[in-house]
Amino acid sequence: MWTLDTFIISFFIYSFIGWCCEVVYCSIPKKRFVNRGFMFGPYLPIYGSGAMVVLTLLRPFYDKWYLVFIFGVISTSIIEYFTSWALEKIFKIKLWDYSKHPININGRVCELNSTLFGIMSLVLVYIVDEPVRDLISKIKPFLLEPTAMVIVAILSADFATSVVKMSAFRKAVEEINRAKADAEEKIKAFRAENAENMALLKEKLYNDIDNLRARYYKNAKHIFNSNPSLTGSKDMRLLLLNAKLGIEERTARLKELKRIRKEEKRKNG
Structure with missing residues (x-):
């Protein structure tokens, strides 16, 4: 032991x-x-x-x-x-x-x-x-x-x-x-306090984009319609595609806006 x-x-x-x-x-x-x-x-x-x-x-x-x-x-x-x-x-x-x-x-x-x-x-x-x-x-x-x-x-x-x-x-x-x-x-507190400002900033940025699209809308539409097979380098293709999608999106929004205005005129008429 x-x-x-x-x-x-x-x-x-x-x-x-x-x-x-x-x-x-x-x-x-x-x-x-x-x-x-x-x-x-x-x-x-x-x-x-x-x-x-x-x-x-x-x-x-x-x-x-x-x-x-x-x-x-x-x-x-x-x-x-x-x-x-x-x-x-x-x-x-x-x-x-x-x-x-x-x-x-x-x-x-x-x-x-x-x-x-x-x-x-x-x-x-x-x-x-x-x-x-x-x-x-x-x-x-x-x-x-x-x-x-x-x-x-x-x-x-x-x-x-x-x-x-x-x-x-x-x-x-x-x-x-x-x-x-x-x-x-x-x-979390900062996001909550600045949620309204963030929304306003987001809206402003998208409005700026829409205004930019509107600025070249007519000429760009003509180019795409005249050249349906328009292409280029990889980066250029992406830029062109984004531009085309932006134009189509704006065209659809304008059509919808015109339709709403016509309906309002008809109701008020």
Whole structure:
């Protein structure tokens, strides 16, 4: 069994091993170094916690590897789920999200990772645990307590720094979101206040276009009627087409206006 000092040292070693596994697992697909974890140092306390829970609870099932695997999946998934939930409650963000995985629970745990944790539990219990114990046993007894104290100091300082940094990050995100919401509200207010002006400006611009069309209407109509296959370069064809459509639109509007005036005269006549 562990003493408090050997427990702390074991926790630190397994946190470091977990960090190495995560870095390799995440860096290979990205093809670059990915420093995983909530904290800054090369350790992942969630792996240290999972390892200590597995080694403590599953030792009685040492002779039944399938129970080690099953209970390893369950125990590590509970730790991962609770850690994700706690971090989200405290900092209002998710540090990992498995929502896109086929089988997951609220995006906090998924079948793939839980299966991998079960396999890692087997490796931990049957392969890694004994060498780690042998390594710790080689530490001089008078160095165990100072070593454990240094580890606690490092982890505590790192955790405190990480909490401060994460809190600052959360506040920055909230401030950005507030600024974005304020900007959208101001834009909506500006549009509402200037809706009438925008409509008047739009009407004026279209009137200017209509007046421009009217200015060259007679000559342009003659050119198009006289040259039905009129063409040119690509850009010129587009200009000609737009001009033709504008003329046809104006012609239709003028005809409709004449028709309305005739009907008014007939009614008043």
